Amino acid sequence: MKHGDRHRFSAFLLSWLAHTQAKSPWLLWLHDGSPSTALSPASSAPGYPHGGFGKSRLLQSSLSLVRQRFPGLPIVWVDGLCAAAHDQLSLVWQIVEQLQAAYPPWQAHTFATIWERLQRTGQLSSSGRQLLIDLDRREQLWTALARDVEALRPHLPAEGPTLLLFFDHLEQLLPSAQALVLAPGGRFPERFGLPRVKAVLASRQPPDWHQPLWKGRQSEIVTVTLPPWSAEEIRRMLAQEGALQTSATGAAAARLTAASERLHELTGGHPALVQLACRQLQSNQLRLEELARLDQRAFDERLVAWFFRQEGPLTWWLLVLAHLLPGSSEPGLALSWLAHLLSHFSARAPGQESLRKASLLTVPGVRLSCDGKSVSLQEEIRHLLVQVGWRLLDPDERFRRELSRLVLTHSLAALELEAGQVLPEPDWQAWQRLQLLHHLIIEHQEGWRHGKLLLTRALAQRLPAEGSRLLAILQQFEGQLSPPQRRELHLWERQIQQLETTEWGRRPEQAEPA
Secondary structure (H helix, E strand, C coil), rough: CCCHHHHHHHHHHHHHHHCCCCCCCCEEEEECCCCCCCCCHHHHCCCCCCCCHHHHHHHHHHHHHEEEEEEEECEEECCCHHHHHHCHHHHHHHHHHHHHHCCCCCCHHHHHHHHHHHHHCCCCCCCCCCCCCCHHHHHHHHHHHHHHHHHHHHCCCCCCCCCCEECHHHHHCCCCCCHCCCCCCCCCCCCCCCCCCEEEECCCCCCCCCCCCCCHHHHEEEEECCCCCCCHHHHHHHCCCCHHHHHHHCCCCHHHHHHHHHHHHCCCCCCCHHHHEEEEEECCCCCCCCCCCCCCCHHHHHHHHHHHHHCCCCCHHHHHHHHHHHCCCCCCCEEHHHHHHHHHCCCCCCCHHCCHHHHHHCCEEEEEEECEEEEEEEEHHHHHHHHHHHHCCCCCCCHHHHHHHHHCCCHHHHHHHHHHCCCCHHHHHHHHHHHHHHHHHHHHHHHHHHHHHHHHHHCCCCCHHHHHHHHHHHCCHHCCCCHHHHHHHHHHHHHHHHHHHHCCCCCCCCCCCC
């Protein structure tokens, strides 16, 4: 399916939602692909693309049609970029609240009673640091919720879906999304004992059928591939944005087609890079006629020039963010952290100026979390800023190393003091991963020892999700490791896979509730 074909996707989505027979796929997986792929069965998923081809916008644009077709259907949107999406209990409450709003007068009284009792006895905390709840408390909460769901059944519609879940940026929850499941023996995504549940999963990658979470589930999933923009789609976008008028007025159709094809080659059809090129064309900083003469390096430098032309602190904030982010395995960096770090940086940096969130939203490839508290970059934009922007501004890396040292000299306790509250466990873990990355940048062997300590602790506490994120950071430096250290990496990888297999899904839920 190609960019811009929203009507086709929306029609497909509505048709899939309407099919609620027991053997119909109840999961729809939207992932990035290549221009040669289209609507496809799960058994023909392609390889691993670069991604960022507009999945979130496509899903959001379809929501109004879904609500028109299925009025009253409870819809829960879970954004992997948001910290709350990684909280097992927050997700359960979000779903309970949507069900209560959709099916009055039903209320989850038993669940709420058990929840309040666990909180009153100190077994649950409404705030502060807390790891995933243990099996005993999970079973208590699930038993209570299952009893409430049984009382909900008379209020459910006789046909059609009863609950629709959207999991956007799923790659931020994988490979340990199973940790979000409340029901002992259940499988992600959870159906909470309800019949005719539907779930849409949006991820850069297609399902990995070798991963324990998806192994043997081909019949449950239908995949939809969203390819990068084609040369013709790029040509239409340039025309819509007025770039053709400013750069190639009166040019022959053949020349315009050739220029669009060249732009497709240089950007790989990635929307954020195409949008940057379009802005340069609009401002006459780039001309279509030049594209044939520019090699990849020169073209990338022309794209980065757009960032250098921005006024205020925006460019500086984005460059710092690109350097600080541990990579695509992380959901993002808290804006409060970024502001805190920059307030302690050298006076020659403009980062002490305040930055409006609205400015961030004008930049292609910048993503704010659902709560607006953290920011991340699409990998292609992060790579452009790190490999091209920083190379031009900081060729000897001294400036970046000073930034890394700044991370290591600040503790999260200082951020807590500034925020006036105890930050949750996921924030502590994210800060530890951030410091691990910059330990490895500044002093590789010290960083390795620190990473080994954090990873073995995560394995001992049976936290496969945290172990996976730590491992992803260490793997970025695999080329600098000794053979024994590489063997340790592979051993940890196997141990994490074993945890994912045994910790949760010993009795996976196979059949849809009747």
